[in-house]
Amino acid sequence: MKVIDLRSDTVTRPTDEMRAAMAAAEVGDDVYGEDPTVNRLEEESAMMTGHEAGLFVTSGTQGNAVALLTHCSRGDGAVLGSDSHIYIYEGGGLSALGGILPLVAEDSGGIIQPDRVASWCRPSNVHFAPARLLCVENTHNRAGGVAVSPEDFRATVSAARDGGLLVHLDGARIFNASAAWGVDVKEFTGVVDSVQFCLSKGLGAPVGSMLCGSAEFISRARHWRKRLGGGLRQAGVLAAAGLIAIRKMTGRLSEDHDNAARLSSMLLAEGVDVESVSKPTNMVYVRLGPDGPDAPELSRRCTDRGVLFGAVSERRFRLVTHFGVTTEEVDLAGRTIIEELKAS
Numbered sequence: 188m189k190v191i192d193l194r195s196d197t198v199t200r201p202t203d204e205m206r207a208a209m210a211a212a213e214v215g216d217d218v219y220g221e222d223p224t225v226n227r228l229e230e231e232s233a234m235m236t237g238h239e240a241g242l243f244v245t246s247g248t249q250g251n252a253v254a255l256l257t258h259c260s261r262g263d264g265a266v267l268g269s270d271s272h273i274y275i276y277e278g279g280g281l282s283a284l285g286g287i288l289p290l291v292a293e294d295s296g297g298i299i300q301p302d303r304v305a306s307w308c309r310p311s312n313v314h315f316a317p318a319r320l321l322c323v324e325n326t327h328n329r330a331g332g333v334a335v336s337p338e339d340f341r342a343t344v345s346a347a348r349d350g351g352l353l354v355h356l357d358g359a360r361i362f363n364a365s366a367a368w369g370v371d372v373k374e375f376t377g378v379v380d381s382v383q384f385c386l387s388k389g390l391g392a393p394v395g396s397m398l399c400g401s402a403e404f405i406s407r408a409r410h411w412r413k414r415l416g417g418g419l420r421q422a423g424v425l426a427a428a429g430l431i432a433i434r435k436m437t438g439r440l441s442e443d444h445d446n447a448a449r450l451s452s453m454l455l456a457e458g459v460d461v462e463s464v465s466k467p468t469n470m471v472y473v474r475l476g477p478d479g480p481d482a483p484e485l486s487r488r489c490t491d492r493g494v495l496f497g498a499v500s501e502r503r504f505r506l507v508t509h510f511g512v513t514t515e516e517v518d519l520a521g522r523t524i525i526e527e528l529k530a531s
Contacts, residue, residue: 195507201428214423242408270295301342337368363440372437392432444469451471460474
């Protein structure tokens, strides 16, 4: 049975070119700064994002944790979206590891609005944890994979600057945002103090993320990576795939967006409640009505037929298109979901 995996773009597998590059990679000890392939990946990532330096980390969660620990001291506050990945899905690392207080603001539309950022930029007061950092997410997962516009993004960043805050971008899928808006990724990454982006989601590399910022910031971040057990040795074997990811895979993300739009249209045509997103990317969120199977049951039925996706809640599920799913497979997945809904 053919399996069509729409659970996440994290399930992508490295291309044949990546596998060949990994086998042939020139390597050295990265803790000593002697891995030439890692060094090249860090340099090219920094250049692409408009920063001075880059750091290869094992995951997006590690990259975000390193960024927050580098920017903030114990007892500082970080302004976070209430639906953000850092707040919801990263195990409370900012508090557990750094003693950083989440200052939570509503971000259901994909970005914290400027006035809500400003509300956390309070005058110095011994009663308050001082706000030090704003974290923004683009694209925003829980907001439907929405790509926040450059204009809205800059407005929120400007509010943070006016309040004396540093800004970190959780850009796990930032190249999806730039593809959706048809702009250079620097429109987003170049206006923040640090950015983390994933190599192992839509870009198809097997492992790793990049953290970029100023040379001084990355020097301190490298220390935090080591403290977290992220010091790497002959990591060029992995970085070789990352180089192909940033050089070649960023340019094909619009194909995933087109496939997601195709899937969304199929479901809408059959009366399925697909959530509307102002600027969609590679995610389709669906809400189920009160009748028929709930999301976990529908997922189980479709899994039995080779179509995998995850329930977000009892009556909501997510479908994610990516490099490993063709247009023909999208059509088959859509028909399978519709048939199972009608069979209920």
